[in-house]
Amino acid sequence: MAKPSLAVWKFASCDGCQLSLLDLEDELLAVADGIDIAHFPEATTAHRGGPYDVSLVEGSITTPADLTRIQEIRAQSGMLVAIGACATTGGIQALRNLADIDEFVRVVYARPAYIQTLATSTAIADHVKVDLELAGCPINKYQLLEVVQALLVGRKPTLPTYSVCVECKERGTSCVMVADGVACLGPITRAGCGAICPAFARGCYGCFGPSESPNVDSLAAWWDELGVARPDLVRALRTFNVNAPQFKEASTRYAQE
Amino acid sequence: MKRAILAPTDLDNLIAVLSERGFEVLGPTLDSGVVTLSSIDSTADLPEGIRDEMSPGRYYIKATSDGELFGYAVGPTSLKPTLFPSRRQVWTTENTDQGIIFRSSVPDLRPVAVIGARPCDAAAMAVQDEALLGGPYIDTDYARRRRDLFLVVVNCTRPASTCFCASMGTGPAVSEGFDIALTELKLDTRHFFVAESGSERGQEVLDQLGLDPADPDDEELVRVALEVAADSMERTLDPVDAYSVLRAQPEHPYWETIVERCLTCANCTMVCPTCFCVTTEPVTSLGDESAGEERRWDSCFSLDYSFMGGSPVRETVESRYRQWLTHKLSTWFDQFGTSGCVGCGRCITWCPVGIDLTEEVRHLREQIDA
Amino acid sequence: MLDFAALPTVDPMLPRPFRVVRVLRETSDVTTLTFEPADGLATIAFGPAQMGMVGLPGLGEVPISFSSDPADPSQLAMTIRRAGAITSALVDLSAGDSVSMRGPYGTEWPMEAAEGHHLLIVAGGLGLAPLRSAIVTALRRADRYRSISLVYGRREVSEVVFADDLAAWEANPAMSMHLTLDRADPDWSGPIGLVTSRMDAALLDPASTTAMVCGPDVMMHAVGADLTQRGVARGKIWLTMERNMKCGVGLCGHCQFGPLFICKDGPVLNWATAGPFYLIAEV
Numbered sequence: 001m002a003k004p005s006l007a008v009w010k011f012a013s014c015d016g017c018q019l020s021l022l023d024l025e026d027e028l029l030a031v032a033d034g035i036d037i038a039h040f041p042e043a044t045t046a047h048r049g050g051p052y053d054v055s056l057v058e059g060s061i062t063t064p065a066d067l068t069r070i071q072e073i074r075a076q077s078g079m080l081v082a083i084g085a086c087a088t089t090g091g092i093q094a095l096r097n098l099a100d101i102d103e104f105v106r107v108v109y110a111r112p113a114y115i116q117t118l119a120t121s122t123a124i125a126d127h128v129k130v131d132l133e134l135a136g137c138p139i140n141k142y143q144l145l146e147v148v149q150a151l152l153v154g155r156k157p158t159l160p161t162y163s164v165c166v167e168c169k170e171r172g173t174s175c176v177m178v179a180d181g182v183a184c185l186g187p188i189t190r191a192g193c194g195a196i197c198p199a200f201a202r203g204c205y206g207c208f209g210p211s212e213s214p215n216v217d218s219l220a221a222w223w224d225e226l227g228v229a230r231p232d233l234v235r236a237l238r239t240f241n242v243n244a245p246q247f248k249e250a251s252t253r254y255a256q257e
Numbered sequence: 258m259k260r261a262i263l264a265p266t267d268l269d270n271l272i273a274v275l276s277e278r279g280f281e282v283l284g285p286t287l288d289s290g291v292v293t294l295s296s297i298d299s300t301a302d303l304p305e306g307i308r309d310e311m312s313p314g315r316y317y318i319k320a321t322s323d324g325e326l327f328g329y330a331v332g333p334t335s336l337k338p339t340l341f342p343s344r345r346q347v348w349t350t351e352n353t354d355q356g357i358i359f360r361s362s363v364p365d366l367r368p369v370a371v372i373g374a375r376p377c378d379a380a381a382m383a384v385q386d387e388a389l390l391g392g393p394y395i396d397t398d399y400a401r402r403r404r405d406l407f408l409v410v411v412n413c414t415r416p417a418s419t420c421f422c423a424s425m426g427t428g429p430a431v432s433e434g435f436d437i438a439l440t441e442l443k444l445d446t447r448h449f450f451v452a453e454s455g456s457e458r459g460q461e462v463l464d465q466l467g468l469d470p471a472d473p474d475d476e477e478l479v480r481v482a483l484e485v486a487a488d489s490m491e492r493t494l495d496p497v498d499a500y501s502v503l504r505a506q507p508e509h510p511y512w513e514t515i516v517e518r519c520l521t522c523a524n525c526t527m528v529c530p531t532c533f534c535v536t537t538e539p540v541t542s543l544g545d546e547s548a549g550e551e552r553r554w555d556s557c558f559s560l561d562y563s564f565m566g567g568s569p570v571r572e573t574v575e576s577r578y579r580q581w582l583t584h585k586l587s588t589w590f591d592q593f594g595t596s597g598c599v600g601c602g603r604c605i606t607w608c609p610v611g612i613d614l615t616e617e618v619r620h621l622r623e624q625i626d627a
Numbered sequence: 628m629l630d631f632a633a634l635p636t637v638d639p640m641l642p643r644p645f646r647v648v649r650v651l652r653e654t655s656d657v658t659t660l661t662f663e664p665a666d667g668l669a670t671i672a673f674g675p676a677q678m679g680m681v682g683l684p685g686l687g688e689v690p691i692s693f694s695s696d697p698a699d700p701s702q703l704a705m706t707i708r709r710a711g712a713i714t715s716a717l718v719d720l721s722a723g724d725s726v727s728m729r730g731p732y733g734t735e736w737p738m739e740a741a742e743g744h745h746l747l748i749v750a751g752g753l754g755l756a757p758l759r760s761a762i763v764t765a766l767r768r769a770d771r772y773r774s775i776s777l778v779y780g781r782r783e784v785s786e787v788v789f790a791d792d793l794a795a796w797e798a799n800p801a802m803s804m805h806l807t808l809d810r811a812d813p814d815w816s817g818p819i820g821l822v823t824s825r826m827d828a829a830l831l832d833p834a835s836t837t838a839m840v841c842g843p844d845v846m847m848h849a850v851g852a853d854l855t856q857r858g859v860a861r862g863k864i865w866l867t868m869e870r871n872m873k874c875g876v877g878l879c880g881h882c883q884f885g886p887l888f889i890c891k892d893g894p895v896l897n898w899a900t901a902g903p904f905y906l907i908a909e910v
Contacts, residue, residue: 166527397635539687
């Protein structure tokens with residue numbers, strides 16, 4: 001059986017998720033053994049044209065050129081996997097969705113006329129059909145490995161959608177919010193990172209975006225009791241997954257209060 | 258069983274004796290501001306003088322200089338992670354000339370002794386025993402860990418405000434399932450434990466320590482301390498009434514009020530010492546033909562838990578909360594003959610938004626009666 | 628005090644290797660696989676409606692009822708519909724392929740308790756699979772039942788499974804057949820309507836009828852309510868249920884339906900026991 005071909009694509013992003021793939025040092029040889037890496041500029045200059053069995057797409061759609069390029073990638077990909085917060089929700093750069101992009105361009109660039117950009121930063125799934133989404137800023141390399149392994153044997157990858165709390169309990173981390181009064185987004189954030197921050201006595205920053213059924217209002221009310229000011233709550237919801245529908249809707253409401 | 262007096266130094270001997278007998282000794286320790294359960298070498302590892310204060314969604318530690326070694330109520334860690342690990346390999350495959358072979362993953366386990374489990378923990382273990390060992394099929398991994406467990410329970414003289422074991426009939430004194438039970442007494446002039454054995458090997462270990470017998474005055478002090486502890490519990494739950502109230506009107510509009518508060522984060526089920534739901538996950542590895550199966554804690558709050566035919570059976574928040582509470586307090590009786598709740602209060606303390614099941618049951622009762 | 632020495636030591640979650648010996652493509656989505664053990668031990672002996680956890684190592688397991696004749700364990704078979712990743716892979720297997728298998732689990736159709744009664748078998752779609760074992764068992768001793776009727780409803784003509792069996796049952800004088808299609812179709816000349824629309828013809832004497840029903844939840848709910856209304860005792864209306872199931876042996880908790888574990892209290896339950904819970908949304 002021919003090895004499935006894999007292409008890795010980048011849109012507006014920091015490359016951190018692609019690095020997660022490179023970061024699979026111990027496993028990378030086995031990955032390369034199981035799949036044919038046909039296009040992965042971050043790792044190799046070798047390039048083969050499509051079609052590809054699987055495309056991993058990092059980054060968000062932010063320019064007119066992105067709009068056409070993502071269609072082309074979709075057309076030559078059997079399976080398209082959006083990886084990381086940028087590709088799944090628009091990323092931190094989706095903060096622009098709440099602001100005036102023209103003003104940004106005027107302030108940042110000496111010659112704004114040369115800048116072609118969209119007013120919004122949006123997820124890949126807002127533009128083309130996405131077969132699988134891997135959340136996180138950055139993605140968890142073991143989840144990426146799980147996706148690759150699952151694809152190779154034809155199973156559904158095990159990607160939790162429940163809350164980060166489950167991972168805290170699994171690793172035996174006591175609750176930072178209950179025990180220390182630390183504001184934490186864990187109860188409304190999707191698991192997948194392994195609950196790293198609470199293990200270091202920090203609240204969860206919500207890198208993996210909303211969990212499967214997030215109750216933002218209930219958590220917000222509790223943050224009030226912990227003494228978190230509403231602007232700080234709004235800021236907490238407006239980070240890597242600012243454009244995720246549940247975080248966006250709630251933070252917009254709180255900002256208007 | 259004859260009771261004996263155990264001095265704090267004897268407790269060090271107890272730890273040493275258990276180690277010599279091959280046990281890994283676990284006990285309460287203070288870690289990241291929480292009393293939890295981990296390996297101990299001596300009484301120096303115990304959280305001396307520490308108190309815990311709890312309320313719905315909050316947990317505080319307070320240091321005192323009174324020298325009590327078990328002066329707190331209950332931390333987030335029950336016996337569950339020790340006897341029923343959050344994740345474990347179930348089996349792996351091996352490809353042979355004769356074809357595929359499935360092999361049970363049986364880890365090398367050092368027998369564990371726990372010093373300082375609470376009566377509610379022992380009661381929860383009995384509840385899990387029924388669910389996991391009641392048959393006809395049993396959890397063989399749990400059976401091994403459970404068989405090898407040496408359990409030293411320390412009765413509760415300082416219950417927290419979230420505790421309600423007295424009303425559930427599971428504390429503050431342990432009644433069964435232990436090898437040794439201790440009650441700590443700290444008087445102005447004396448600091449000691451009254452010990453009793455609950456098993457033959459418990460008695461053997463106590464005999465090995467060469468303790469003085471307890472006199473009737475000391476036994477009376479224990480009785481009074483535990484009576485005061487029972488009377489001091491603020492929260493109550495009537496398990497028999499809870500059984501019927503949760504059966505009465507599963508579609509009462511009251512359930513919808515939980516939607517505003519419940520995060521569906523699953524914390525209650527994770528800290529619950531009796532929750533035993535698990536899921537299985539297939540495992541494969543690259544560059545290796547073998548496959549396997551892992552098992553991990555699952556929760557009725559996750560959507561995947563009831564997924565069938567393309568969608569979850571329990572999609573709404575109220576249906577998931579109702580499933581948890583109804584199973585815990587009502588259908589558990591139908592299935593296993595007891596309540597699934599032991600009154601440890603962990604689900605109240607460790608709910609990030611402080612949902613209190615005793616209050617929920619009370620409100621539901623009021624609403625149904627109204 | 629627990630007697631640990633008396634407890635079983637073999638993990639009920641440990642599967643056995645089985646081999647596919649025959650593949651019958653029933654429809655584009657449904658395949659009947661016949662299995663034999665690949666470990667040299669005896670095959671699985673099951674009762675009508677009992678299920679097994681069948682799987683592919685690395686992909687996972689699913690609960691499927693055995694659809695073959697319980698009297699002939701050498702022909703151990705399951706009829707599987709393509710739904711998720713695991714069932715899709717199973718449907719596509721070929722003779723010689725390996726699977727993992729555990730079982731049999733769960734309760735059986737009350738074949739003996741139903742003797743002396745009219746036996747009314749009601750199947751919706753692939754619900755016929757767990758009923759096939761009941762039908763072949765009943766036909767083998769047809770004289771013990773006052774009558775044997777099958778009401779079989781489908782959504783599409785092409786959805787038909789066990790075509791050979793259906794033809795044989797049509798020809799069997801001991802069997803009274805009531806086939807129906809949910810909605811009109813040019814390729815179908817028989818009755819149109821839900822299975823409940825065939826009860827006037829199929830239900831002979833409610834007071835001495837035992838019904839065995841399998842299909843989607845909504846269909847079983849409708850049949851349970853309909854037969855009750857027509858005078859069949861709730862305790863004589865039997866259903867076989869499906870729920871999310873990870874272990875099949877009462878240890879994972881997933882399959883709970885009110886106080887019932889579908890894996891061990893079911894899958895076969897009577898309407899007196901299961902009916903009240905059908906009325907509760909999202910139970």
